[in-house]
Amino acid sequence: MLGFGTIAKKVFGTPNDRRVKSVRPIVARINALEPEFETLTDTEIVAKTAELRNRAINGESLDDLLPEAFANCREGARRALGLRAFDVQLIGGIFLHQGNIAEMKTGEGKTLVATFPAYLNALTGKGVHIVTVNDYLAKRDADWMGKVFTALGMTTGVVYPRQPDDEKRAAYRADITYATNNELGFDYLRDNMRGSLEDMAQRGHNFAIVDEVDSILIDEARTPLIISGPSQDRSDLYVAIDKVIPEIREEHYTLDEKQRNATFTDEGNEFLEEKLHETGLLPEDQSLYDPESTTVVHHVTNALRAHKLFLKDQQYIVRGGEVVLVDEFTGRMMPGRRLSDGLHQAIEAKEGCKIQPENVTLASVTFQNYFRLYDKLGGMTGTAATEAEEFMSIYGLGVVEIPTNRPIARIDDDDQVYRTAKEKYEAIVETIREAHGKGQPVLVGTTSIEKSEMLSQMLTKATLPHNVLNARQHEQEAQIVADAGKLGAVTIATNMAGRGTDIKLGGNVDFKIMEALEADPEAHPDEVRVRIEAEHATDEQKVKDAGGLYVLATERHESRRIDNQLRGRSGRQGDPGRSSFFLSLEDDLMRIFGSERLDKMLTKLGLQEGEAIVHPWVNKSLERAQAKVEGRNFDIRKQLLKFDDVMNDQRKVIFGQRHEIMGAEDIAEVARDMRHQVIEDMVDTHMPPKTYADQWDSEGLQQAARETLGVDVPVLEWADEDGVDQEVVRERLETAADEYMASKTAQFGPEQMRNIEKQVLLQTIDQKWRDHLLTLEHLRSVVGFRGYAQRDPLNEYKTEAFQLFEIMLDGLRADVTQKLSRIQPLTPEQQEQLIRQLQAQQQAQQKQADAAGAAASEAAAGTPVSGEGAPLVEGFDENDPSTWGNPGRNDPCPCGSGKKFKHCHGRLA
Known part of the structure; x- marks a missing residue:
């Protein structure tokens, strides 16, 4: 019904x-x-x-x-x-x-x-x-x-x-x-x-x-995509913090050896705050719980972990003045491998070794x-x-x-569930033998490289010829996947193999022509094409008669989508095909699904060794289990996105500001607004609103004006005048600072001054943003613990990230104002030299970013970082084959791409 x-x-x-x-x-x-x-x-x-x-x-x-x-x-x-x-x-x-x-x-x-x-x-x-x-x-x-x-x-x-x-x-x-x-x-x-x-x-x-x-x-x-580079030398900070740790007692911290984590108790935090105030690592008016203290807390926690959780000659050894990690599984040394987030530097400080600079994030985006x-x-x-x-x-x-152009003719079998992995793999080998015997091509999907190699050994033992394709996406993959439809071909691949390449029944015509020309370089390409296309039509029909491509999956993936991707390799454009999933109760997903109950049920039903249970109900149950896992993964991604959105909003503001500054002809107004805001903040700090003149810190304001604005003004005398309030002082400071900067502009020349302002502003924004990214990373690593205090880590992160962003903007305004006030009028030659120096710094920073980005993008794409792409043949011109030399089909391409000649410039049109 x-x-x-x-x-x-x-x-x-x-x-x-x-x-x-x-x-x-x-x-x-x-x-x-x-x-x-x-x-x-x-x-x-x-x-x-x-x-x-x-x-x-x-x-x-x-x-x-x-x-x-x-x-x-x-x-x-x-x-x-x-x-x-x-x-x-x-x-x-x-x-x-x-x-x-x-x-x-x-x-x-x-x-x-x-x-x-x-x-x-x-x-x-x-x-x-x-x-x-x-x-x-x-x-x-x-x-x-x-x-x-x-x-x-x-x-x-x-x-x-x-x-x-x-x-x-x-x-x-x-x-x-x-x-x-x-x-x-x-x-x-x-x-x-x-x-x-x-x-x-x-x-x-x-x-x-x-x-x-x-x-x-x-x-x-x-x-996330991350461009990173070496940070500034912070050796003194690591050494100073390391000296505090030996004074910490057992009641000051708790260890979680399973998670390799260490946290301070309330008593430990009080002791620590006192010690950090004494050593000057934490300003007197600042608490450990203030957002500005995030970086110090991060470093102190790392130092505690270095002392209490990382033991010499167990997790690492010291060799030649370097801290070298030891692999916990093999006991072998891992030279070149370093712990991230400043932890390796904390261990170097503990052992008295030379502290290497840590890599910091220059920019990142998901x-x-x-x-x-x-x-x-x-x-x-x-x-x-x-x-x-x-x-x-x-x-x-x-x-x-989107509907298919032709109806799908593929047969999708119900899953076959065996009790043990051994029975499952034996059944897979037998099924492959049968299909291979009648010429039907088989694509075997596995969930890992390890399992694909294990199955390959079983097929070799059973004398079944086959190709193994590991999950690295290169042209080699394209060729193997394209040939997976040949008569009697057996291809073992990871589940995701072959995206972007169709498996054509009978094999790929272009690759067959290429192979034929390699075997006989004297042959005429057009004649070879006609012969190969005729042979291909015959092979294609034979494969169709044998049932088309047989996709045989050795396991269900966590995601139904990846199973469907593998299944979809067969039955393209109305071609015949077949797909089967072979499972066992020992598979990861089946264990999650609750294989113990199923095992008892199968035993009661009298399932014999080597037999499989096949029923649509099993498929539906597995799909439900997969849907649960997919839902959990979605929740994780959604939560990560909520955290990243906080940084993304700030990233858009900073990148938008940079864009505006680069596009502006004249940013004098921006510099003036920043200067006025700094003055307003200075007056509010030293002459708080709604206070009397005898409560003002006039001397402090005079000193701050001299250091930040470069002007020496009689604030003490102003404060003694009748009728002078905070607003008057602010206006007088603005006038003095504006006149001072106007005199500088006159001496430098308006054009040179605008250029200097732009370079100073861009450099300061970049430096502040980098420092801010590092602080946010540190905040992110510790904010999860707020959950123990019944506080939502995401809300805490949002609040503190916003406070840190405001602090960064305040610091940006102050730094730009101070740098511009300190620039001294120079001779025309010195002015040119200063601008060249600022531009050179910007270019050096850009070069570093380009190099880091290129290395990161190549690493992400799985390509070797070393290849610069320089031609192997001097005078190489890709439009003139006479400049290519005479490379063999399997020799490296003379253009320097690193590919074989037959897959690059020697490819058939």
């Missing part, structure tokens, strides 16, 4: 069906325009782009332009690539333009789909970013789809690590820019450390289309907050529906399932 929900869906359709149906009239209008656009010449297609661009700039909405733009783009793609987009691809493009995620099954042509909304949104002239998961796919897609955009009269750029600055700026100024998520994020951070607007690469965040959107916005969302900068965001993936709630709540993205 059908439930009410099922009946309603049959009558009214699902919400997703209704959304898809709502855009079909737009598709009909695009199709109706097709005959008209087919008659256009190539020149007229480019002219159509110019016409649409003018209409967009003159205020016509993109929604109104959509049918014509999509029709023009479809015709451009047909001519450039020989690909005519299907209706379902147009539907995907429409939903991307509307700011949604288009869930499209593997093999449905997502790369082409992205060209439609990208072309339409690029008409505004604000640029469109297409985001991929690795550099190979960014370059491949830019090269491939760039032909379409060129045919339409638009420019295409690609961004990659260690790209020359002028080339990178040109890539971002193109109409459509292809880049990885890592490179986009790092460029955003690097841009906001630059000294002038001309040096910035990105030109705003208009519209981004994120390919493999679930991988980038969910799987990688928790990992993908969650970077991608929320865009005015509009769209995404594509084969699997997003299970995470629809997270996409909507964090990014405001709806998920729309």
